Amino acid sequence: MNEIDLVREVFGPPRPTEQDTAAALAKVRKDIDGGAEPRRARGLAVPSRRRWIGGFGLTAVTAAAAVAVSLWGTAPGPDRHRATPPPPAARTVLLAAARQADLQDDTMGEYWHDASVSRLYYRMHAPTGDYTVVWARRSEGWTPSDPAGRDCGRRQDLGTRPAGSADEAAWRRAGSPAAFTIPTGRKGFAPMTLKLAAGPSTTTCRSLPRDGTIFSLGGNVTMKDLRSLPADPDRLRRLLIQRFGRAGADTEPLTRTKTGDSWLFSVARDIILDMPVTPRVRAAAFRMIADLPSVRTIGPVRDAEGRRGTAVAIDEHTSGGDLEHRLVIDEASGRALAYEQVVLRPAGENAGRAPGSLINSVVNLAAGWSGTAPR
Amino acid sequence: MTMSRTPAADPRRGDAVVIEAPWHEPEQFAEIFHRHFPDVHRYVAGRLGADAADDIAAETFLTAYRRRDRYDPARGALRPWLFGIATNLVGMHRRGEARYLRTLAKAPVSGPQTGFEEQIVAQVSAGVVRGRLAEAIRALSPGDRDVLLLVALGDCTYPEVAEALGLKPGTVASRLNRARRKLRDALGGVDPTLITEESDR
Structure with missing residues (x-):
């Protein structure tokens, strides 16, 4: 923690509530x-009372x-300036989101409910011309706040379709296939077959594993772990690196290929997107990213569901080329709308992709406490 | 367009949209107010105490409304402009601020914060830390104090501070560095990094 954070912690009072603000406005x-x-003019010697x-x-x-x-509506308006301002710096966007996250309600319910749609983009080869398809899956979870509670999940394959209109034309030229064969890229694994049509939705409920772990944060964590993360960005960063940064063979440990910054970005992204942390920890995760010098601003974007947000991004050099990890933020609510992975300079496994194209995306449809879960 | 429950919660209405609309439309002013009042109030309350903040934060918006013709959206965001006004108003109450900080320096441990206080009590005396900090902040030059507290209490970015105070970015950085150094010196044996090293769990 530096002196600035210390001053903030020691002297920073709570913000006025919405009611207080409304009263002040009146x-x-x-x-x-x-x-x-x-x-x-008359306030120069302010009494302390x-x-x-x-x-x-x-x-x-x-x-x-x-x-x-009344001046409302009668005063002449100021000159309108119509110039489009440049996108705000990533830090400004993230700090604005953090301020809103700080205001979010933190009433726990019986279940943490999250819903998202993930999309994976694949390049298909055809003699009549290559095209891109997108495989969409919806997943929904009800994670119990009580470790003895039931953990429910619902999954649905939403089908695989040509990604854009040019892709659709190429797909038609290829004979409008109803199924796509995707090589897994791993030796000894059969390619998977994706279908045009959506599949049924399946819901499963079970008890939590004995250790009570519910999410992965570079290592498996329990609800208690998540609820007790520190709300100070510096302490959060230190704890995440100490505790999870070097965790064994999990999918997202801090490794040689992930630099400290891109690892922290990915962990903060997961915390912000869909984990049942307190709003202040969500705010701290935003502030943690805001402090990463390599985070840059993309500007206003629409996510895969068409919702408007502001994207910030961090780059990563991989064997698959230079990748851009984007977090689409709604500063006004202090939430993240989506995560997107874009290939900037394709190489290796991404060689067939167009520069600047999406590899995958996850849009967050819901993340909040709920009193009910599927039966 | 339907308004969501809180004006700030509608993602389609960012600052840029608000700025374009005239201030004198009641709902626009309400939106600007709801969006920025909590932050401005917190900033002023951190400097002068909650009582004075009620008035000065309100005064900030009243002043902003009166000077709305002087606000040029092409020059920058609304937020730094409001913080600049608030800082000017705080500046007129330096004696009040000094008194507030003196009170804090002497007061026993019962600060505005809850969680953090409990935590540092376990490590060092929170009263010692806060007292030394308050004394050090009081001893800063007004310019350095403005920069430090805009960043720490107003959550302003460096460019926002520069805009709020009409300074060059380099000046903001050097003032902040100086302020931090003085706080560090004032804390003496109490290393701020040590304070946070308690059991996270």
């Missing part, structure tokens, strides 16, 4: 409508003398 509006003069609150009362006197004409 008072300010009254002042504006009353045409009150600025009160700062609450004498200033009288300000609103005093303006009522001024208001009586003033012509009580």
